[in-house]
Amino acid sequence: MPSGVTTTFIIAEALFLGTGVMIAVATVLWMKEVNNAPTTSSVARLILISHFPMQALLANAIMIFITTLNSVPALLMPTSRVWLKFHGWLVVLCAIFTLILGLNEWLQTLTTRANLLTYWGQQPDNVQSLVQEKFNCCGYTNYTTPPFITDSVCPSAEIAAARGGCVGPFAQYAERFLNLVFTAAFGVVGLDMLLLLSLAMVIKRRKESLRYRRIDEKRGMGSI
Template sequence: MARDNILLSYIVMDLLFVISGGLLIGFALITETEAKSVPTINTIARDLLLNRCPLNAAVGNAVMVFVTFLISVPAMVMPTTRGWLKFHGFMTAVCALFTMIIGLDIWFDTLKTRKNLSLVWDQQPVSSQSLLQQKLDCCGYANSTSPPFAVDTTCPNALVAAARVGCVGPFSRYANNFLDLVFTGAFGIVGIDVALVLSTTMLLKSRKEKERYRHIDEKNGAGAL
């Protein structure tokens, strides 16, 4: 019964593993689609941040997850095999490392938020800067004059703009809070990968013990289990 529970635990973690791959590729494809749409006040800040995430790496990682899941199929349907199981465990560890690198890349990005967002701001057209000002209730990047603010309903003139904060503070806080969720999600997927590696190790040990007992019974003339 214990061995059945070990196999069941392995299957459950394997299913969670492939679901995480689906989330990765869904996240990347949805982000790319939304990035091509016309920005609005509600989407401008989020889309600019998502475009800085390693989306191609996320797609590549998801593909690797799906391939690794396919490797696990013969390991599940062949109850005595250990070769496929070892290969699957190795590939799962590679996927975990890949995902961790993506998460760390996003985390390191949060350590340079103000510098990075300054470059993002400078690359935007005036219309996008205006949307950011309306979204974050601010004027200009550092302040209303550096660089000059975009004239809109939030910053209609220099007097009103001077009374408002620059966008660097609100934009940085928004970016850090948002990217914290993204890299935390990546590390959560790594946790699933690690749990699957542990389940694979337990199943390998169970099958090794079963094979050992089978050999003992064969030597004793009892036949295979």
């Protein structure tokens, strides 16, 4: 029967593995989604996720899976601390990797409007039109900068001038979406720290057990 410390470690390890599954599933879904034709409801999200570092996200998930596999020998050898320490360093690497990805998305929120202007200029006319339909706006800054795409929302310059540019609502949407992404990344780092704490407790317990066993052996009681 595993001790409370070991049980805590196993639970933390399961949560750690769960974060890897979450990152992998989200990345695969995003990679499939960016290949779909945009619609009014999905166009803003597609523009944003198309600039996500998908390969880095997948690499992060793979690192988490490899690190979890490394915990198996640590559990199968209840007296060894070498595998636990090695496992701890791998967890630290995963946490740093995830933190960098989260900080990257957080930095994007500091320059949202400038980034969105670049993204806007990269889109074909039909995608810009979908953005105008989604946010009921015309052009990026206003209907003249860049010039708006004529569609059902912006059929004329007079109506386009009254509706205003897309920068405001688009930026608000992007900031909310990116906030969710980097908050999730920081949450994963928090779970990594929980696993490290549980690892430290298991290492300390094994160290104490070894010390007591050596004391018993010196007293001629043998290992207990």
